[in-house]
Amino acid sequence: MGGSPERYCLRTAVEFNGTLRLIRRAGSSTCGDCWARGRSGEPGTAALPGALGRAEAEAEAGRRAPSVAAVLPAGGSGERMGVPTPKQFCPILERPLISYTLQALERVCWIKDIVVAVTGENMEVMKDIIQRYQHKHISLVEAGVTRHRSIFNALKALAEDQPNSKLAKPEVVIIHDAVRPFVEEGVLLEVVIAAKEHGAAGAIRPLVSTVISPSVDGCLDYSLERARHRASEMPQAFLFDVIYEAYQQCSDYDLEFGTECLQLALKYCHTKAKLVEGSPDLWKVTYKRDLYAAESIIKGMFVLVTHVKVTSGALCHADRDLQQIILEPCYNFVCVNVMTSDFEETQKLLNMLEKSNLSILYPVVVISVHFLDCKSVPFGQKMEHLMQIRELAKEVKKRNILLCGLLIYYPQDKQKLQESLRQGAAIIATLIKERNPGLVGQLLIA
Numbered sequence: 001m002g003g004s005p006e007r008y009c010l011r012t013a014v015e016f017n018g019t020l021r022l023i024r025r026a027g028s029s030t031c032g033d034c035w036a037r038g039r040s041g042e043p044g045t046a047a048l049p050g051a052l053g054r055a056e057a058e059a060e061a062g063r064r065a066p067s068v069a070a071v072l073p074a075g076g077s078g079e080r081m082g083v084p085t086p087k088q089f090c091p092i093l094e095r096p097l098i099s100y101t102l103q104a105l106e107r108v109c110w111i112k113d114i115v116v117a118v119t120g121e122n123m124e125v126m127k128d129i130i131q132r133y134q135h136k137h138i139s140l141v142e143a144g145v146t147r148h149r150s151i152f153n154a155l156k157a158l159a160e161d162q163p164n165s166k167l168a169k170p171e172v173v174i175i176h177d178a179v180r181p182f183v184e185e186g187v188l189l190e191v192v193i194a195a196k197e198h199g200a201a202g203a204i205r206p207l208v209s210t211v212i213s214p215s216v217d218g219c220l221d222y223s224l225e226r227a228r229h230r231a232s233e234m235p236q237a238f239l240f241d242v243i244y245e246a247y248q249q250c251s252d253y254d255l256e257f258g259t260e261c262l263q264l265a266l267k268y269c270h271t272k273a274k275l276v277e278g279s280p281d282l283w284k285v286t287y288k289r290d291l292y293a294a295e296s297i298i299k300g301m302f303v304l305v306t307h308v309k310v311t312s313g314a315l316c317h318a319d320r321d322l323q324q325i326i327l328e329p330c331y332n333f334v335c336v337n338v339m340t341s342d343f344e345e346t347q348k349l350l351n352m353l354e355k356s357n358l359s360i361l362y363p364v365v366v367i368s369v370h371f372l373d374c375k376s377v378p379f380g381q382k383m384e385h386l387m388q389i390r391e392l393a394k395e396v397k398k399r400n401i402l403l404c405g406l407l408i409y410y411p412q413d414k415q416k417l418q419e420s421l422r423q424g425a426a427i428i429a430t431l432i433k434e435r436n437p438g439l440v441g442q443l444l445i446a
């Protein structure tokens, strides 16, 4: 989610002491490059010539990178969110929050399986999300009445001592709340490497407020020194056997009222977790304000990470040119219509986008720009043409494409034209940033 597009690839063997050495390189997008056993089920085999080839040979000799799976507790009711829909299913840009978290984990090619715990009543909803957003390698288990019980159920699905268990037991398991969508590969790798070495690891953040302990009469009993304490966040990672054993030994009280997996590893397996400083984005969506913050971050991602592509009849002589334009993932398009037939270029672009499946995960914004030169075409006739945008927009909205029109007043006076173009640019920037479905099919005038 956001952050540097650089991907980590586990492209090296395990060093002698069992920790992973990481060679960071500009990302390859295929899992085949990942050294660890990836989702394809085949160990990454794209060995680099020379040293790495030898390192891989050593690795194959038995010092292997750990197999990694992830557990996502998603069986809560989201009471603090204060809405009927459990927060993990609340929409952000018309897509459920949990889908963003799944995508963040799926981008990590060395996480082989993802087990999600959802309540029975939300099982179908979850299956629809997996199908609609084309999530892969997801297994669903029934959630428990508490978060710890949900996590335990998911761990059972990964343990090989369970009847009809279809999943291979991982060496390391990541536990990550389904409502923490902004998790990057770097921190996941850090907690996995630390868990391999220490048995358990978890992300932490500085405390925002001081922690105090109230006395029974509702007065201050004592307060903790904020600088010496941290907030426990996610992701966390564990040697599977450690955390599974901890849950098997766990008391009913802890299963019912506990909130800290690291504590279970300490209490029941005497395993002191390694603490890893996490980024500010690791926060948990808990209150309604968190949804707005998450939406703002995701919107910001479009403006920063994906650029704007400008197409126009003058530039796209053939469909080939247009295909070139949508070759790489881009979620913002400005289509400048210079031909007399008002929507010809825009329609071609929309047809390409609909075939590209680009808009499955994120809404694609298309702004159809037209110039109003009253000398060449009577205003009334021009407007009649342009109002077709409403029907066109309604049609493509079904494919998560947000189409708006922009009519730029094209006076003969050069200064007025400059002003129109400046206003047009401001409108385009706002439409891209806001990605507001409420503006779909509108014809704005600069």
Ligand SMILES: Nc1ccn([C@@H]2O[C@H](COP(=O)(O)OP(=O)(O)OP(=O)(O)O)[C@@H](O)[C@H]2O)c(=O)n1
Binding pocket: 072, 073, 074, 075, 076, 077, 078, 079, 080, 081, 086, 087, 088, 117, 143, 144, 145, 146, 147, 148, 150, 151, 177, 178, 179, 284, 285, 286
């Ligand atoms: N019985 C439960 C309770 C919580 N969770 C999950 O644990 C994560 C973090 O818990 P929390 O933020 O407390 O979620 P809720 O319990 O849904 O929130 P609330 O306490 O406001 O009801 C969430 O992804 C939530 O879905 C779970 O899998 N099973």
Ligand SMILES: O=P(O)(O)OC[C@@H](O)[C@@H](O)[C@@H](O)CO
Binding pocket: 147, 177, 232, 233, 234, 259, 260, 261, 262, 284
């Ligand atoms: O406590 P809640 O059930 O609201 O959420 C779980 C969080 O406590 C948990 O994700 C972190 O504190 C790390 O353990």
